[in-house]
Amino acid sequence: MLSNRRRRWVLHYLKQTDEERVDLRTLVDSVSAWEYDVPADELPWKKRKRVYTALRQSHLPKLDDVGAIEYDQTRGVVELTDEAAELQMYLEYVPAEDIPWSHVYLGLAGIGVTLTLLARYAIFPFVELGGTALAAIFVAMFGVTALVHTSYAHRNRIGRGEPPR
Numbered sequence: 001m002l003s004n005r006r007r008r009w010v011l012h013y014l015k016q017t018d019e020e021r022v023d024l025r026t027l028v029d030s031v032s033a034w035e036y037d038v039p040a041d042e043l044p045w046k047k048r049k050r051v052y053t054a055l056r057q058s059h060l061p062k063l064d065d066v067g068a069i070e071y072d073q074t075r076g077v078v079e080l081t082d083e084a085a086e087l088q089m090y091l092e093y094v095p096a097e098d099i100p101w102s103h104v105y106l107g108l109a110g111i112g113v114t115l116t117l118l119a120r121y122a123i124f125p126f127v128e129l130g131g132t133a134l135a136a137i138f139v140a141m142f143g144v145t146a147l148v149h150t151s152y153a154h155r156n157r158i159g160r161g162e163p164p165r
Contacts (some may be wrong), residue, residue, distance in 0.1 A: 001066050006051070007059045009034050011068065012163050014080040024060075024076040028052045034163045101149050108145055112138050 002008055009031045014022060029040035032051040036043060060078060064071040067083040118126040119134055 001062060001068070004059065006031055006035070006054060007063055009163050010055065010059060010063060010078070011080075011084065014069065014078065015084075021077045021079045024052070024056065024078060027078055028055060031055065104145060104149070105142075108141055111141065 002011075010027065013027060013030050028048060028051055032043050032048045033040040035051060036047055040048070056073070060069065060071040060073075063069045067081055069084065070079045070081055072078075115126070115129075115134060115137060119129040
């Protein structure tokens, strides 16, 4: 469901708006502007129509089928449902150029093993590194990384900040 950028944009828009129900035309304007990176009033009608058709015939019915939105096709209105809040854990996107966080944590574990071995075999400059100091380094390493990860995940949540790409 969230593999398509237009569907992510629909959810992003609905989560950001203060309106309970959104007119399909307003939604199309926003999604078109994001897709073509041009203000909606500068878009040719053909491009806007292309987005309108895709949303109306495919994306909105799919989001409606899974219960994330209510889509009244005859009135042309879209509404975010309460069930969309339960999907929140899936509404975090990871940009394609990013390194997966699992690799970051795996790298930290590798650094931890290396530091432990250097301290265990008293290799300079780790000769005097005791267990408490080593534990403090590990806690600081993982703590700072976890804070950065939490901040990054919060910023990349659909419905916050810029529309997802």
